[in-house]
Amino acid sequence: xxxxRNVSVSFGDKPVLSDFTLxxxxxxITCLKGPSGCGKTTLLRVLVGLQEPDAGKVEGVAxxxxxxxxxxxxxxxxKTALQNLxxxxxxxxxxxxxxxxxxxxxxxxxxxxxxxxxxxxxxVALVRALAYGGRLLVLDEPFLGMDEELKKRLYPLIRNAxxxxxxxxxxxxxxxxxADRVYHFSGPPLKQxxxx
Ligand SMILES: Nc1ncnc2c1ncn2[C@@H]1O[C@H](COP(=O)(O)OP(=O)(O)OP(=O)(O)O)[C@@H](O)[C@H]1O
Numbered sequence: 001x002x003x004x005r006n007v008s009v010s011f012g013d014k015p016v017l018s019d020f021t022l023x024x025x026x027x028x029i030t031c032l033k034g035p036s037g038c039g040k041t042t043l044l045r046v047l048v049g050l051q052e053p054d055a056g057k058v059e060g061v062a063x064x065x066x067x068x069x070x071x072x073x074x075x076x077x078x079k080t081a082l083q084n085l086x087x088x089x090x091x092x093x094x095x096x097x098x099x100x101x102x103x104x105x106x107x108x109x110x111x112x113x114x115x116x117x118x119x120x121x122x123x124v125a126l127v128r129a130l131a132y133g134g135r136l137l138v139l140d141e142p143f144l145g146m147d148e149e150l151k152k153r154l155y156p157l158i159r160n161a162x163x164x165x166x167x168x169x170x171x172x173x174x175x176x177x178x179a180d181r182v183y184h185f186s187g188p189p190l191k192q193x194x195x196x
Contacts, residue, residue, distance in 0.1 A: 001026060002047070002136075007056035009042055016042045017053070018189035026060070026136065029158065029165040031175050034185030040168045041071065043190060044138055047166070067134035067163075069142045073125040075113040081124045082109040091131055099127040102157060104150070119145035126154070130161060137165045143174060152177070 002024040009017040016039040024030055032040050045051035047058055048066040075084045085096035100109050103123035113121050126142050139158070143151045155177055158165060169175060175182055184194040 028180035031179040038187035039190030067129040
């Protein structure tokens with residue numbers, strides 16, 4: 001179980017997390033849903049250790065435990081799709097190529113991020129996170145820029161990640177086909193308003 005305990009984060013005079021407490025199960029796929037700007041990304045940034053809270057703490061997860069895909073793909077622009085994977089310690093080129101093939105990018109291995117579409121870059125970021133392993137897979141809108149048919153072909157990769165997944169998505173279809181449970185939020189400040 002991952003636990004946010006009385007976590008507060010403000011940007012200027014705007015509280016985004018305010019004495020926020022939440023327990024997230026560490027099994028299956030947990031979807032987080034809420035309106036744009038309510039604070040979901042901030043929650044994930046605190047979870048993975050990229051945002052130091054003003055107060056409170058997160059228990060049950062350590063730095064390096066999480067493989068993350070953020071809304072912006074964060075690929076290294078001076079490295080090809082393949083090299084963006086082989087920067088992972090211990091990931092051989094052959095295995096990296098196999099990951100790219102799984103997201104239908106086998107022919108794009110030698111291309112630089114600037115030569116890929118937004119949806120292609122996100123697929124590289126997604127397999128980089130999957131190949132990283134970690135104890136928890138954290139995904140913030142991982143299917144942005146992808147059509148419905150492609151997304152459906154990628155769902156099994158998420159389903160079979162072999163680790164618990166925290167998934168932020170606005171898409172009902174993602175939730176319907178992937179989620180084991182959904183936490184609903186409002187905000188800011190972020191507040192849990194339901195669960196199903
Ligand atoms: N680094 C920052 N500096 C200032 N304000 C920020 C910063 N990061 C987030 N915010 C503000 O905090 C609020 C919550 O942002 P956040 O990105 O967490 O929302 P979100 O729920 O993930 O939104 P979306 O679904 O649109 O991605 C927004 O009002 C945003 O403008």
